Amino acid sequence: xxxxQESGPGLVKPSQTLSLTCTVSGGSxxxxxxxxxxxxxxxxxGLEWIGYIYYSGSTYYNPSLKSRVTISVDTSxxxxxxxxxxxxxxxxxxxxxxxxxxxxxxxxYWGQGTLVTVSS
Amino acid sequence: xxxxxxxxSFSVSPGGTVTLxxxxxxxxxxxxxxxxxxxxxxxxAPRTLIYSTNTRSSGVPDRFSGSIxxxxxxxxxxxxxxxxxxxxxxxxYMGSGWVFGGGTKLTVL
Numbered sequence: 001x002x003x004x005q006e007s008g009p010g011l012v013k014p015s016q017t018l019s020l021t022c023t024v025s026g027g028s029x030x031x032x033x034x035x036x037x038x039x040x041x042x043x044x045x046g047l048e049w050i051g052y053i054y055y056s057g058s059t060y061y062n063p064s065l066k067s068r069v070t071i072s073v074d075t076s077x078x079x080x081x082x083x084x085x086x087x088x089x090x091x092x093x094x095x096x097x098x099x100x101x102x103x104x105x106x107x108x109y110w111g112q113g114t115l116v117t118v119s120s
Numbered sequence: 121x122x123x124x125x126x127x128x129s130f131s132v133s134p135g136g137t138v139t140l141x142x143x144x145x146x147x148x149x150x151x152x153x154x155x156x157x158x159x160x161x162x163x164x165a166p167r168t169l170i171y172s173t174n175t176r177s178s179g180v181p182d183r184f185s186g187s188i189x190x191x192x193x194x195x196x197x198x199x200x201x202x203x204x205x206x207x208x209x210x211x212x213y214m215g216s217g218w219v220f221g222g223g224t225k226l227t228v229l
Contacts, residue, residue, distance in 0.1 A: 039220075047158075047166065047209055049218040062217050064121075096165055105154040105213060106171035113165055 002026040004097045004111035012091075012118050018084040022097030022111060023077070030055045030075040035100040037107065038071060038082045040093040048093075052100060053080055087118045122146050124212055126221035132200045132228055140224045141192040142210030148191035153212040155193035157186060160207045160223075169208075170195060200228050 008020035022036070029036060037052035051061035053071045061069050070083040084091060094113040101108060123145040132138035142155055149155060151173045158166035168177040170186035173193065183198045193212070197204055205228040210221045 046223045047211070047220040049211070049220060051217070060217060104171055104175070106156055106168050106175075106177065107158070107166070107211075108168055108171075108177070110165035110167075 002109045006111045006114040020082045036080045037098045124221040129225045140195045143192040157195045158209045
């Protein structure tokens, strides 16, 4: 059973960089066939796709966030990471990592989500 | 930028049938958008109900079904139950990435 777990600071100061890591267990990122995704949900609001990465390092970002987002992968640790720069209060959200198989385009496994608050 | 539209809220009686839709502010939804549907209860991560328009995810009851109705993707719940009261999100592949709808809050009463 594949499991994903987000980790990282729950509080980030405005203008700083938000950094989160997703650790994957029960499956190998380097096996290929999946996009490893970040999705966020503002409090009481809907979901927003941030971007994803393939095990090879190819990345795809939401155009509205592209200038501030970096997603990277560490196959040796079976982890992938999110960095969001120059954060403001508008980036306060629950951040989820999720798996997207290329063969069915279904976000089939999700982490439990982690709340990141941007505040001084 | 094209917006993915969903009804903000919907109500259905227990045992009733409800169809939630997922459209575009400009244009029509087709299977090429790989529409999928997720159910989310408070404090939980979303759970897949339907992907690639009409494929039911493993373990999802067959009272949930997906389709294209007219120019929108649709999620139909037949024989609604109390525990179907949740938020429902659709997501579409837009070429430049994935765009979620704003979600529909379904009340069963």
